[in-house]
Amino acid sequence: MTKIAVLVSGGGTNLQALIDAQARGEIKDGKLDFVLSSNPDAYALERAAKAGIETDVLRRRDFADAEQYGAALHEKLTARGIGLIVLAGFMTVLPDSFCHKWQNQIINVHPSLIPSFCGEGFYGLRVHEAALRKGVKVTGATVHFVSEVVDGGAIILQKAVEIEPDDTPETLQKRVMAQAEHILLPRAVSLFCQGKLHVQDDRVTIE
């Protein structure tokens, strides 16, 4: 049974999708063990508490640099015997050393079809604003492993979502979450916990 830690910073709808999937028995061979927020006011913390999952808060500003933040995080996660880290709207960039230590054990969900609208500065609503500005007709979500390159790790799952003519960043964000993120993330987590994801040459094959 893989112990899963979910790292959050905000609303936590992706965390909720994981909690609901677990309740339906869809996270095979894995268990949500711990939720850590970079923001003490994140609603995600309430969702975790309601589901009976232990929580903690680590604020980036309480550490001198990203290295020290990463070291504190690493310590907490290893002490609990965590086997998979899920970034679910976690808005703090992790240092290279942390990503290296947890290579192929960190999964992130991003609200676009990578390599479009991703990398430094593309997070949350900004991603959808950029997609609408560009006028793309299709966007979506990507679940990928986290590497030292922001949004650059091996892609696990992707799903396309249509853009409607009258979309705002908010309506588009909602549709991408409901039709793609909340479906892909639990699926990827379950595949990981079952040992079905294999990474070679920066590409993922699913057994």
Ligand code: GAR
């Ligand atoms: C989600 O759309 C997630 O994909 C995005 O932030 C939102 C968090 O929502 N993450 C990124 O943009 C990371 N680059 P949530 O707190 O309701 O899950």
